[in-house]
Amino acid sequence: MPSPIIRTFSAHYREKYGHGVGKIPVDMGQPCPNRVHGGCIFCRPASFTPSYLNNTEDLAKQVSAGKDNLLRGRFKKYFAYFQQETCTAVAVEQLLPALELLLADADCIGLILSTRPDYVSEQLLKRLAELVKWTGKECLFELGLQTIHERSLQWLNRHHSFADFQDAVWRIKSVGCFEVGAHLIFGIPEETEADMLDSLRTVCELGVNALKLHHLQVIRDTPLQKLYRQGDVALFSLDAYIDFLLKALPVIPAEVTMHRLWATAHPGLLVAPRWNILTSHLSETLRQKMAAAGLHQGQAVKG
Numbered sequence: 001m002p003s004p005i006i007r008t009f010s011a012h013y014r015e016k017y018g019h020g021v022g023k024i025p026v027d028m029g030q031p032c033p034n035r036v037h038g039g040c041i042f043c044r045p046a047s048f049t050p051s052y053l054n055n056t057e058d059l060a061k062q063v064s065a066g067k068d069n070l071l072r073g074r075f076k077k078y079f080a081y082f083q084q085e086t087c088t089a090v091a092v093e094q095l096l097p098a099l100e101l102l103l104a105d106a107d108c109i110g111l112i113l114s115t116r117p118d119y120v121s122e123q124l125l126k127r128l129a130e131l132v133k134w135t136g137k138e139c140l141f142e143l144g145l146q147t148i149h150e151r152s153l154q155w156l157n158r159h160h161s162f163a164d165f166q167d168a169v170w171r172i173k174s175v176g177c178f179e180v181g182a183h184l185i186f187g188i189p190e191e192t193e194a195d196m197l198d199s200l201r202t203v204c205e206l207g208v209n210a211l212k213l214h215h216l217q218v219i220r221d222t223p224l225q226k227l228y229r230q231g232d233v234a235l236f237s238l239d240a241y242i243d244f245l246l247k248a249l250p251v252i253p254a255e256v257t258m259h260r261l262w263a264t265a266h267p268g269l270l271v272a273p274r275w276n277i278l279t280s281h282l283s284e285t286l287r288q289k290m291a292a293a294g295l296h297q298g299q300a301v302k303g
């Protein structure tokens, strides 16, 4: 089978399993530890929380609501997706039984744990590896990094370093039964195109299996909105971001799964940029431009 122009999440898992696979967000209901420091300046979980998701309900009810509201019969198989907050900050004794319960559903093919690089304990890796090996299911750690540049990490109020990310990637990969992914944000003030591509190349060289790419978005009632109102933040236009992706995708190895190529948010909470374009149209525009330019993911990767 020829490599796709872009190895999207849907293309990758359709190729792997022969059918589509969805994601069902679930939430342990515990706040991210970075909130005691004010949280990352762009973050407001409500901007990406599905309207049906109620984190006071037990996980079985959350999954059932996800099947009704998200999968809607399009997909039977799914990943349980801990997208909200920092799930691995939950005590291992509380988290492990929850993960075991989710993996017991035959339709759940695995876990996606979105978390911070400084909240991946050895105890969790050891206990979770036993569970993953025993069930034979998948487990992807999605590490929020956003940028490799320390000045930008401080500006975003991340409260971790790039070294924390490197250390987490090495430790997760050394276990042998996990995949690891990274979140990156493009358009952080004072980062040049070279800085952004440097972040991308560096995380790829560390051997990540998956990427979530976002353009910087301003969400209502965040510290970033205040800076934006003061005129301190310039955002990507739609055309400029597509042009950037045309340079970024070729440097990403062809085997890396692209879970996301741009940020999305509830329209009522999104301040800027408001591109007013359907994601399906954006996707198609990008593909057409890649095809017209003879580009594909991985094209510029040496070796």
Ligand code: SF4
Residues within 6 Å of the ligand: 032, 033, 034, 035, 039, 040, 043, 044, 084, 085, 086, 116, 144
């Ligand atoms: S670490 Fe993640 S969940 Fe926590 S404040 Fe930052 S972006 Fe939000």
